[in-house]
Amino acid sequence: MQRELNAxxxxxxxxxxxxxxxxxxxxxxYLASKTSIESIYDAIFGKYSWIFIDSLLFSFKQAIISATxxxxxxxxxxxxxxxxxxxLSEALRILSFVAFMMPSTVVATSFYATYGIRGIPLxxxxxxxxxxxxxxxxxxxxxxxxxxxSTMSRELVESLExxxxxxxxxYYYTLLRMILPAVVSSWTLxxxxxxxxxAIPLTLGGPKxxxxxxxxxxxxxxxxxxxxxxxxxLLQVLIVGTVLFLIRKYERAAxxxxxxxxxxxxxxxxxxxxxxxxxxxxxxxxxHAFYDPFSRSFTLRALFILSDPIVLRAxxxxxxxxxxxxxxxxxxxxxxxxxxxSMRISYSSLLTSSVVLGLxxxxxxxxxxxxxxxxxxxxxxxxxxxxxxxxxVGRSRIPQEINEMCRLYNVRGVRYYLDVYIPLVFxxxxxxxxxxxxxxxxxxxxTYMLYQRSYETLSVLVYRLTSARRLLEASLISTxxxxxxxxxxxxILKVRRGDYRxxx
Amino acid sequence: xxxxxxQLGIIAIIVxxxxxxxxxxxxxxxxxxxxxxxxxxxxxxxxxxxxxKLDTLIRSFEEKYNINVTxxxxxxxxxxxxxxxxxxxxxxxxxxxxxxxxxxxAAEGKKKGIFEKIDVDVSNVNRTAISILDPExxxxxxxxxxxxxxxxxxxxxxxxxxxxxxxxxxxxASKLIVINPTTSGTGLEFLYWQYAYYEYILGENWTVWxxxxxxxxxxxxxxxxxxxxxxxDQNRPIMVSYAxxxxxxYYFYNSTNLRAFVSHHEGYYYGWMYVExxxxxxxxxxxxxxxxxxxYLLSEDFQKEIPLNNWMYPVIPVALxxxxxxxxxxxxxxxxxxxxxxxxxxALKKYLTVEWLKIIKE
Numbered sequence: 024m025q026r027e028l029n030a031x032x033x034x035x036x037x038x039x040x041x042x043x044x045x046x047x048x049x050x051x052x053y054l055a056s057k058t059s060i061e062s063i064y065d066a067i068f069g070k071y072s073w074i075f076i077d078s079l080l081f082s083f084k085q086a087i088i089s090a091t092x093x094x095x096x097x098x099x100x101x102x103x104x105x106x107x108x109x110x111l112s113e114a115l116r117i118l119s120f121v122a123f124m125m126p127s128t129v130v131a132t133s134f135y136a137t138y139g140i141r142g143i144p145l146x147x148x149x150x151x152x153x154x155x156x157x158x159x160x161x162x163x164x165x166x167x168x169x170x171x172x173s174t175m176s177r178e179l180v181e182s183l184e185x186x187x188x189x190x191x192x193x194y195y196y197t198l199l200r201m202i203l204p205a206v207v208s209s210w211t212l213x214x215x216x217x218x219x220x221x222a223i224p225l226t227l228g229g230p231k232x233x234x235x236x237x238x239x240x241x242x243x244x245x246x247x248x249x250x251x252x253x254x255x256x257l258l259q260v261l262i263v264g265t266v267l268f269l270i271r272k273y274e275r276a277a278x279x280x281x282x283x284x285x286x287x288x289x290x291x292x293x294x295x296x297x298x299x300x301x302x303x304x305x306x307x308x309x310x311h312a313f314y315d316p317f318s319r320s321f322t323l324r325a326l327f328i329l330s331d332p333i334v335l336r337a338x339x340x341x342x343x344x345x346x347x348x349x350x351x352x353x354x355x356x357x358x359x360x361x362x363x364x365s366m367r368i369s370y371s372s373l374l375t376s377s378v379v380l381g382l383x384x385x386x387x388x389x390x391x392x393x394x395x396x397x398x399x400x401x402x403x404x405x406x407x408x409x410x411x412x413x414x415x416v417g418r419s420r421i422p423q424e425i426n427e428m429c430r431l432y433n434v435r436g437v438r439y440y441l442d443v444y445i446p447l448v449f450x451x452x453x454x455x456x457x458x459x460x461x462x463x464x465x466x467x468x469x470t471y472m473l474y475q476r477s478y479e480t481l482s483v484l485v486y487r488l489t490s491a492r493r494l495l496e497a498s499l500i501s502t503x504x505x506x507x508x509x510x511x512x513x514x515i516l517k518v519r520r521g522d523y524r525x526x527x
Numbered sequence: 528x529x530x531x532x533x534q535l536g537i538i539a540i541i542v543x544x545x546x547x548x549x550x551x552x553x554x555x556x557x558x559x560x561x562x563x564x565x566x567x568x569x570x571x572x573x574x575x576x577x578x579x580k581l582d583t584l585i586r587s588f589e590e591k592y593n594i595n596v597t598x599x600x601x602x603x604x605x606x607x608x609x610x611x612x613x614x615x616x617x618x619x620x621x622x623x624x625x626x627x628x629x630x631x632x633a634a635e636g637k638k639k640g641i642f643e644k645i646d647v648d649v650s651n652v653n654r655t656a657i658s659i660l661d662p663e664x665x666x667x668x669x670x671x672x673x674x675x676x677x678x679x680x681x682x683x684x685x686x687x688x689x690x691x692x693x694x695x696x697x698x699x700a701s702k703l704i705v706i707n708p709t710t711s712g713t714g715l716e717f718l719y720w721q722y723a724y725y726e727y728i729l730g731e732n733w734t735v736w737x738x739x740x741x742x743x744x745x746x747x748x749x750x751x752x753x754x755x756x757x758x759x760d761q762n763r764p765i766m767v768s769y770a771x772x773x774x775x776x777y778y779f780y781n782s783t784n785l786r787a788f789v790s791h792h793e794g795y796y797y798g799w800m801y802v803e804x805x806x807x808x809x810x811x812x813x814x815x816x817x818x819x820x821x822x823y824l825l826s827e828d829f830q831k832e833i834p835l836n837n838w839m840y841p842v843i844p845v846a847l848x849x850x851x852x853x854x855x856x857x858x859x860x861x862x863x864x865x866x867x868x869x870x871x872x873x874a875l876k877k878y879l880t881v882e883w884l885k886i887i888k889e
Binding site for chain 1 (some may be wrong): 566
């Protein structure tokens with residue numbers, strides 16, 4: 024029996040590793056072969072090295088600022104909402120999860136429509152990039168810090184609060200130390216997300232604010248300089264890999280307490296501001312779908328775009344890519360979820376940003392695999408860590424006795440999967456499907472690197488419309504995407520019965 | 528319904544939808560024809576028949592010569608050219624013919640050795656267009672126009688306009704839409720024009736103009752974005768576009784509110800000729816078919832369709848439609864293209880775009 028188990032483990036590891044080897048490491052190696060010492064020298068010391076250095080420094084600068092503001096905001100709101108009411112903090116947790124899952128082009132459009140078009144810095148330029156990143160990452164911090172705060176030991180919190188009456192500063196310092204792993208983890212994750220962000224700087228920053236991702240896109244797809252592009256892509260993988268490696272050092276198992284902070288309604292302003300910050304851009308999409316900011320009048324003109332063949336094609340492409348990506352991530356995710364080793368291997372796709380992923384796939388496979396298969400493969404790779412983790416969690420919840428019984432009665436192979444596995448991991452299975460669909464709908468970077476006009480997705484269409492300042496149409500399509508994305512996110516929460524973890 | 532059935536049902540629906548989609552995409556891609564042509568997606572698409580016009584013209588070629596053609600469309604000519612370069616660089620199969628090559632792309636492509644010299648009769652092709660695009664015959668002109676500043680006179684009543692006016696008036700600059708030269712072919716050609724005019728006609732540093740307007744003007748990412756903004760934003764009635772735009776406006780909307788301007792100095796008009804050409808990719812296995820295709824593009828059958836579908840001037844003598852009397856009179860315009868010799872265009876492109884980025888980032 025032990026031998027049989029080992030055989031399953033080997034197969035699971037081999038299949039997962041092969042999939043990632045073929046679609047991540049081979050393309051990355053191919054990119055590496057395209058770079059040269061001259062490209063590296065040219066990038067760092069050449070006549071135009073300032074663009075590379077400027078983009079790299081800007082990537083770090085905006086990521087550090089965005090992550091820091093996100094953690095301070097999200098962390099404080101988590102604390103404040105727990106001080107106000109448990110029910111309120113639960114509601115904000117749902118909102119945070121839904122906001123975190125929103126497609127990046129839609130968020131960029133909503134910030135531009137709400138603030139940018141009115142000349143408010145929050146909607147374009149440097150602060151536009153920062154504020155859109157905070158929209159995503161403050162919810163991430165909220166979820167992490169909320170979990171850390173609410174699972175602390177009740178006795179510990181009570182004694183701390185008693186102590187706080189005498190020394191507030193020491194109270195906050197001690198509290199911060201206790202939730203430090205959550206703060207560091209969420210800051211690091213937020214940093215990675217902001218560092219590899221593409222759609223937001225591209226839409227809100229324009230040519231003035233280029234991140235490394237935007238420069239990789241420009242160098243490879245506009246200047247055709249694969250040597251330089253490949254060097255930057257590998258540098259980006261190295262930076263992200265290092266950061267993700269460091270995050271492991273701070274991982275701690277969550278304590279299992281049920282702390283209650285002492286109620287204090289003076290903190291109510293923080294959850295209210297957070298609620299406004301997260302909801303206003305999304306709600307304003309509905310408004311801007313029918314309000315023309317140029318003529319300052321209400322109109323139903325945007326509705327005409329729904330009958331445009333371009334929109335229909337983009338909707339069908341989006342649907343098809345999402346389904347194929349879901350199928351791929353379910354198959355590989357199920358195999359990867361068979362044991363902890365293969366599941367961890369499936370996390371390797373996090374090493375590459377979606378732009379680098381798209382670039383690698385384009386460089387190596389664009390003439391071997393049709394675009395309509397390559398795009399869903401890219402989406403599946405982005406969704407794989409979420410799918411495999413959910414399926415792994417589901418699988419690990421199958422009682423050991425049932426597995427023992429199956430072994431005893433020789434129920435294995437396909438029969439085991441059909442009669443035992445599938446019914447028992449149903450929730451995880453549904454969650455993995457919904458995660459894969461929501462990730463695929465919102466994916467922009469890899470799609471933009473791979474697409475031709477006939478394979479345009481709704482996410483890319485929203486970017487094009489926003490760039491052309493066709494805000495009515497962009498807002499209308501974004502509204503539909505927001506609705507779909509929200510429904511799927513709420514579906515995930517419903518199926519997971521309040522499990523808000525965002526596994527990475 | 529039990530969970531197992533539901534779960535299997537979900538998988539079945541996904542699988543069926545995926546298979547149906549795959550069949551659809553395979554049908555759409557179709558069989559690869561004998562001749563693979565890369566073109567930007569708006570080529571010949573601005574007429575009353577829209578994108579169908581190019582399909583009709585291609586079908587006509589296929590029937591006439593019994594040659595199958597597969598057309599692959601890209602967002603811009605630059606994208607199509609980039610795809611060819613990428614595919615050659617990565618050792619992949621690429622186009623046999625590419626349409627939309629501008630003088631700068633022609634010079635760049637020739638330097639990289641990706642074009643095949645085409646032996647076709649160009650005796651009746653516009654000589655200026657040939658000399659600007661490629662006198663050596665690797666890239667053959669298909670159509671041409673001049674870049675211009677287009678003004679909606681209903682929103683801004685001007686009778687005279689030159690590039691330097693924007694540098695002198697920030698109010699005027701705040702009404703202007705320019706196009707990002709790092710992402711758009713039209714934007715890049717405009718940068719060449721502005722550079723040549725400032726450096727060779729006015730004798731001033733070209734960056735002065737950009738530094739004065741950049742915080743006021745709107746930088747669109749592509750020509751079509753600029754066009755959408757021009758019509759969407761009432762406060763931006765001037766855009767960088769083409770000399771034939773007023774003719775388009777008259778033809779479709781019976782409107783004479785658009786006016787096109789080129790720069791002028793000491794009584795002379797200075798413009799930038801925008802020439803589009805066709806090139807055959809070196810190493811093609813269908814050289815004979817490609818040559819026939821180029822000849823077809825230069826035939827009267829094809830050229831007479833250019834004015835009302837691509838809104839450019841044909842390169843062979845063809846009667847122009849009535850609407851063209853509203854286009855800018857280009858007979859007095861001196862093209863500045865010769866100020867930038869083909870051999871220096873690649874280096875200049877890098878220099879200009881990088882310096883432009885520096886100005887933007889400042």
